[in-house]
Amino acid sequence: MADAFVKIVPLICGRCSQRMTAQREQVVYQCGTCGSSWELRAGLISARPVIHLSGKGALLLPFWNARFQMTCEVGNVVDLSGFLPLCGSVKQPGDKGTQPLMLNIPAFALPPHQAVKLARNMLVRFPVFGQSRAVDKPFEAVTLAESDIHTLAELIVLSAIVEKRRSNPNFLTSFSVQLYDSQLVTIPFDRDGNRYNQVDLNLEV
Amino acid sequence: MATIVFKCPLCGAPFEFTEGDHVSLCQFCGATSAIAGDTGIPRLLIPERIDLNDARAALRKLLANEGGSEFAASFNFKGGTLYFLPYWRIHGKAIGWQWSERETYSEEVDYDEKGARCTRQVKGPNERIFSLIAKPLDFASPAGDFTVFGRVRAGLAGSVLKCEVMDYPSAAARGVVVDPLKGVAQARQEALAMSLESAGAEGSIRRESRVKISSEWLSLLYYPVWSLQFARGDSMYPVVVDAVNGEVVKCHFPLEKERKCFLPLALISLILLGWTTMPVAGVAFTLLAAFIFKWQTGSLEISDIVKLLTGIPERGAGVKRG
Ligand SMILES: [Zn+2]
Ligand SMILES: [Zn+2]
Numbered sequence: 359m360a361d362a363f364v365k366i367v368p369l370i371c372g373r374c375s376q377r378m379t380a381q382r383e384q385v386v387y388q389c390g391t392c393g394s395s396w397e398l399r400a401g402l403i404s405a406r407p408v409i410h411l412s413g414k415g416a417l418l419l420p421f422w423n424a425r426f427q428m429t430c431e432v433g434n435v436v437d438l439s440g441f442l443p444l445c446g447s448v449k450q451p452g453d454k455g456t457q458p459l460m461l462n463i464p465a466f467a468l469p470p471h472q473a474v475k476l477a478r479n480m481l482v483r484f485p486v487f488g489q490s491r492a493v494d495k496p497f498e499a500v501t502l503a504e505s506d507i508h509t510l511a512e513l514i515v516l517s518a519i520v521e522k523r524r525s526n527p528n529f530l531t532s533f534s535v536q537l538y539d540s541q542l543v544t545i546p547f548d549r550d551g552n553r554y555n556q557v558d559l560n561l562e563v
Numbered sequence: 564m565a566t567i568v569f570k571c572p573l574c575g576a577p578f579e580f581t582e583g584d585h586v587s588l589c590q591f592c593g594a595t596s597a598i599a600g601d602t603g604i605p606r607l608l609i610p611e612r613i614d615l616n617d618a619r620a621a622l623r624k625l626l627a628n629e630g631g632s633e634f635a636a637s638f639n640f641k642g643g644t645l646y647f648l649p650y651w652r653i654h655g656k657a658i659g660w661q662w663s664e665r666e667t668y669s670e671e672v673d674y675d676e677k678g679a680r681c682t683r684q685v686k687g688p689n690e691r692i693f694s695l696i697a698k699p700l701d702f703a704s705p706a707g708d709f710t711v712f713g714r715v716r717a718g719l720a721g722s723v724l725k726c727e728v729m730d731y732p733s734a735a736a737r738g739v740v741v742d743p744l745k746g747v748a749q750a751r752q753e754a755l756a757m758s759l760e761s762a763g764a765e766g767s768i769r770r771e772s773r774v775k776i777s778s779e780w781l782s783l784l785y786y787p788v789w790s791l792q793f794a795r796g797d798s799m800y801p802v803v804v805d806a807v808n809g810e811v812v813k814c815h816f817p818l819e820k821e822r823k824c825f826l827p828l829a830l831i832s833l834i835l836l837g838w839t840t841m842p843v844a845g846v847a848f849t850l851l852a853a854f855i856f857k858w859q860t861g862s863l864e865i866s867d868i869v870k871l872l873t874g875i876p877e878r879g880a881g882v883k884r885g
Contacts, residue, residue: 364606364728365599368572369586379595382584387597401599470658470697502778509658509775513695516660523662524693527771530662 365401372396372403383467386420386500386542393494395542408542410495411487414557415546418497420465421477422507424540425458428515430522431532435459438484445482445518454484461514463507465542466498468563470510473502476563477514485559487545497544504540511535564701565652565784567607567726572596579725583654583780604747604783607726608647608734611787611806615643618789618804625811629882630818638800638816643791645738645806648715649706650784651750657698657758659774663767664691689768696762696774702754703784706743712788712803713813713885724807729785743783751776788812803885813885826859 369378371389378387378396386406387396397406410418428435435441439455462480464473502510512535522529547554547563555562565582576591586597598605613621619640626635667687674680709715734740755774764770787806792799793816803813830852837848857863 364569365602366569366572366596367599369595369597377594379588380586380597382581382586385585387586398597398599401602470656471695474695506777509777512773513658513660516693517695523660524691527662527664527769530660530693530771530773 367398367401367403369396370403372405381499381501383501384499385503386465388496393496395494406542408494408497408544410490410492410497410544411546412490413487413546415548417547417549417554418495418544419547419554420497420500420542420544421462422465422502422504422540423460423462423543424507424511425538426461426511426515427459427536427538429532429534429536430529431526441518444522446521447482449482454486457484460484461511461537462543462545463502463510463514465500465502467501470513472563473510474513474517476561477510478517479561480559481514481518483559483561487543495544500542504542507540508535508537511537564654565607565724565726565782567605567728567782569598569728582652582782583778604781606729606731606783606785607652608729608785609724609726609787609807611645611737611789613789613804613806613809615645615789617809618643618791618806621804621809622791622793622802622811622814625814625884626816626882630816634816634818634881638793638795641792641794641799643789646712646788646790647734647738647740647785648709648712648788649741649743650786651702651704651706651743651745651747652782652784653700653702653750653754653776654780655700655776655778657696657700657755657774658777659696659772660693661696661759661762661764661770661772661774662691662693663764663771664689664769665767666690694762696758696772698758698761700754700758700776702750702757704745704750704753706745706750706783707741708744709741711813712790715786715788715803715805715812726784734785738787740785747781811884815881815883817881826855830856 369380369387370376371378371392371394373394374389374392376389376391378389380387385397388394389396395406395408396403398404435444437456437458441459442449461477463477468476515535516523516533545556547556553562567580567582568577569580570576571578571589571592571594573594574589574592576589578587578589578591580587580598586595588595623635626638667690668684669687670682671685672680672682731740755776759772759774789804789806791802791804793802794800800814800816802811804810805812833848833852834845838845853863856868
């Protein structure tokens with residue numbers, strides 16, 4: 359009966375010992391007093407570092423940022439120069455060609471279809487963000503746990519490879535994505551009614 | 564969605580979690596607490612609401628209502644045991660993709676030699692569809708084969724009733740905590756298969772898919788049932804009573820029982836006599852015995868022969884559930 363117990367953990371900030379509040383589906387908890395971020399790991403409140411990326415916009419949306427490689431029937435794809443032709447893109451990666459592939463998976467509450475679309479648009483635009491010097495700024499609630507990003511990552515990469523995913527079932531069955539060095543980042547967006555937009559990337563959700 | 568009653572870790576007051584939520588607020592002290600999802604599988608329990616006497620009374624009432632008080636009185640209560648049956652509950656999202664290929668046909672208008680108009684089917688290019696699957700998952704399934712307990716509606720009950728975290732020593736002191744026989748991997752597969760079933764790939768000639776469970780909220784929910792024993796003469800009659808709502812889930816009490824000792828004995832003697840005399844007589848007497856059996860009982864089914872030989876022929880439907 360080793361797995362018989364359930365652990366309920368009060369949300370108390372590990373830095374300033376103040377109580378934290380959170381929404382029902384939230385998996386990362388931000389202290390309203392000191393701004394530090396926490397999550398549950400193996401039943402303990404543990405620090406969760408958050409990196410704020412710089413850009414235009416007042417609303418910080420959280421994303422799981424990770425490097426990735428993909429495997430399919432033609433072998434391993436590790437950089438943009440290998441990935442763009444699969445997407446049927448005529449864009450030239452230029453000096454970004456040898457850069458590792460990067461995913462930004464929406465970590466805030468967004469229906470899966472929209473999350474996939476947003477992340478796909480970011481993937482094919484291969485944005486490069488600077489890092490903001492700000493720390494502990496308030497951001498939107500994180501509802502996607504790090505342990506759940508892989509399934510979504512595969513869908514996002516697939517959604518960028520339009521022709522092959524439709525016409526070639528062998529490509530699909532041999533397809534897989536490996537993620538590395540995932541981290542929680544925030545990207546600034548502007549809110550316009552029910553929509554979020556990112557001016558630098560010309561993105562809208 | 565199930566509601567699970569925990570104790571607030573700060574003030575000890577009962578507070579409720581809704582299945583699928585990570586965080587809940589204590590109504591008493593206002594503290595927010597989170598449920599640790601990676602420390603193991605929560606074992607939850609729906610506590611029994613009726614005791615052994617209530618279960619026994621529920622059965623007596625059913626017997627009296629459907630068979631009359633004399634019939635009810637002909638069965639003696641021999642005892643009962645409380646069982647906690649495990650059910651897997653999986654809550655989350657089924658996320659992945661599905662690819663399917665199907666043939667397409669179109670109708671083409673044509674004219675024959677006489678100039679009469681006719682249509683014919685023309686095969687078009689195959690249609691290939693890739694679709695994203697994202698569906699909410701709310702799955703409950705018995706963690707073993709509990710058909711001996713009849714149709715207990717525990718999976719459904721978990722969505723309506725309040726569950727508590729199982730206190731194993733306390734539950735084991737009240738009844739038998741049944742171990743799950745079906746693993747969680749199989750339960751997950753069943754849940755995913757169900758989500759694919761409704762994903763609409765009917766009529767396809769090839770289909771590929773990869774679906775996984777995301778935001779999973781997994782628990783093992785134990786549901787209480789009473790297993791009672793009744794006797795009439797030297798026959799035992801098992802009964803299963805739902806220990807939450809008192810419904811008799813499974814029983815079979817035949818109206819009357821009659822033993823025909825003469826017929827089986829006579830038939831066996833006849834066959835034995837034949838075979839000990841000579842093979843031809845053995846074959847002839849066996850055929851004769853079969854004929855008498857068919858004439859007497861109107862059947863030559865093996866199960867009926869076994870019933871007759873073991874002395875369990877019973878007539879009348881009596882009171883039956885499950
Ligand atoms: Zn704090
Ligand atoms: Zn409390």
